[in-house]
Amino acid sequence: MLINVEDARRAARRRLPKIFFDYIEGGSGAERTLAANEADFARWNLRQRVLNDVSNRDLSTNVLGTQQPLPFMLGPVGFLGLYAADGEIAAARAAHMEGVPFALSSFSIASIGRLRAETAGPLHFQLYVLNDPTIRDEFIEQALAAGVTTLFLTVDVAVTGSRERDIRNGFRAVTRITPRLALSMIRRPRWCLDLMRGGMPQCGAVAHRPEFGHGALAQAGNLARRIETRLSWADVAWLRKRWPHRLVLKGVLSVEDALAAREAGVDAIVVSNHGGRQLDDAPSTIAMLPEIVEALGGSLEVLVDGGFRRGTDIVKALALGASGVLLGRAYVYGLAADGEDGVRRVIRHLAEEIDTSLALMGLTSIAELRRRGHEALRERT
Numbered sequence: 001m002l003i004n005v006e007d008a009r010r011a012a013r014r015r016l017p018k019i020f021f022d023y024i025e026g027g028s029g030a031e032r033t034l035a036a037n038e039a040d041f042a043r044w045n046l047r048q049r050v051l052n053d054v055s056n057r058d059l060s061t062n063v064l065g066t067q068q069p070l071p072f073m074l075g076p077v078g079f080l081g082l083y084a085a086d087g088e089i090a091a092a093r094a095a096h097m098e099g100v101p102f103a104l105s106s107f108s109i110a111s112i113g114r115l116r117a118e119t120a121g122p123l124h125f126q127l128y129v130l131n132d133p134t135i136r137d138e139f140i141e142q143a144l145a146a147g148v149t150t151l152f153l154t155v156d157v158a159v160t161g162s163r164e165r166d167i168r169n170g171f172r173a174v175t176r177i178t179p180r181l182a183l184s185m186i187r188r189p190r191w192c193l194d195l196m197r198g199g200m201p202q203c204g205a206v207a208h209r210p211e212f213g214h215g216a217l218a219q220a221g222n223l224a225r226r227i228e229t230r231l232s233w234a235d236v237a238w239l240r241k242r243w244p245h246r247l248v249l250k251g252v253l254s255v256e257d258a259l260a261a262r263e264a265g266v267d268a269i270v271v272s273n274h275g276g277r278q279l280d281d282a283p284s285t286i287a288m289l290p291e292i293v294e295a296l297g298g299s300l301e302v303l304v305d306g307g308f309r310r311g312t313d314i315v316k317a318l319a320l321g322a323s324g325v326l327l328g329r330a331y332v333y334g335l336a337a338d339g340e341d342g343v344r345r346v347i348r349h350l351a352e353e354i355d356t357s358l359a360l361m362g363l364t365s366i367a368e369l370r371r372r373g374h375e376a377l378r379e380r381t
């Protein structure tokens with residue numbers, strides 16, 4: 001039974017070939033930041049309050065200028081279409097059905113045009129700037145043409161973190177289906193049959209460019225190798241001028257960078273360490289959130305991601321000043337476990353947990369929780 005994110009994680013592990021499950025699950029180095037993202041939520045308790053009338057509760061809130069029924073969204077995760085057939089479409093549909101936004105990664109199987117054609121609802125796009133300006137411009141054009149209004153610029157991947165599970169599994173070197181990969185795939189027949197229905201997966205954004213190779217695995221490797229290492233604040237300023245809609249900087253983890261982001265004129269930041277996949281021994285995001293929020297003093301919207309597996313984790317982030325939360329692995333487990341239904345169940349489970357927690361904290365709305373702020377929590381000593 002899939003009643004919480006951990007159930008979905010276990011089901012995803014049973015369903016996916018090890019090489020893909022490890023790619024999703026793993027972090028960089030000793031995976032200390034990965035572990036801290038989840039563990040540091042325990043540094044905060046929720047204050048239980050009684051005898052308030054909590055019969056009417058409202059989980060809606062304003063995130064990135066839009067009122068949405070729940071205080072979280074599906075963040076950008078690469079290659080969803082390798083974990084389930086048409087994974088990007090399934091996730092976007094689930095998000096739409098539950099009323100939350102979905103952010104499509106630059107590194108996806110479904111192209112943004114296809115996603116727009118086959119799904120409704122608000123569509124966010126996450127941009128990796130590649131070291132070829134023609135492709136960068138093409139990504140931006142495609143996002144504009146698809147009606148994207150919010151662009152997440154991810155800035156914490158100047159180089160790829162050392163992900164030892166991937167190195168051990170030979171993930172990065174895989175450009176085609178080797179005998180070892182074939183064996184691990186055959187061990188997961190349901191996944192195989194599901195994926196094979198759609199034919200050989202390709203990365204939609206670069207499928208028309210022969211220099212990226214043929215097939216999603218070769219294309220994925222080439223995309224990752226071409227992320228612009230020289231990206232700087234000047235590029236953020238350039239994009240600010242070029243992109244006419246909402247611009248969000250994803251991957252900020254220090255007060256200094258948060259202040260610089262405000263200077264650069266972005267509309268919001270995502271406090272993120274890329275789910276513990278980049279700089280190992282960087283602090284957890286929930287540990288950094290309060291000082292970043294305080295330094296900005298309400299002058300810039302702050303979202304956060306990293307390690308969110310429980311509704312109570314989301315409640316804590318909102319009390320600490322985030323306007324909303326991006327889910328990563330939590331919904332990807334649901335997707336790998338059971339496609340669109342699996343994602344919907346994860347969203348609903350988290351929503352129910354937020355709802356129950358608010359009631360038992362004597363609160364009736366996200367607005368009230370945010371007003372109460374730190375007072376709604378108790379820091380463990």
Ligand SMILES: Cc1cc2nc3c(=O)[nH]c(=O)nc-3n(C[C@H](O)[C@H](O)[C@H](O)COP(=O)(O)O)c2cc1C
Nearest residue numbers: 024075076077078105154274275305306307328329
């Ligand atoms: C398998 C995987 C692929 C990811 N791909 C991207 C990506 O393409 N672009 C991006 O900005 N972030 C990417 N991320 C990072 C997520 O957007 C998010 O920051 C992170 O997953 C949050 O941590 P959590 O998974 O513990 O919730 C990826 C994360 C995972 C787990």
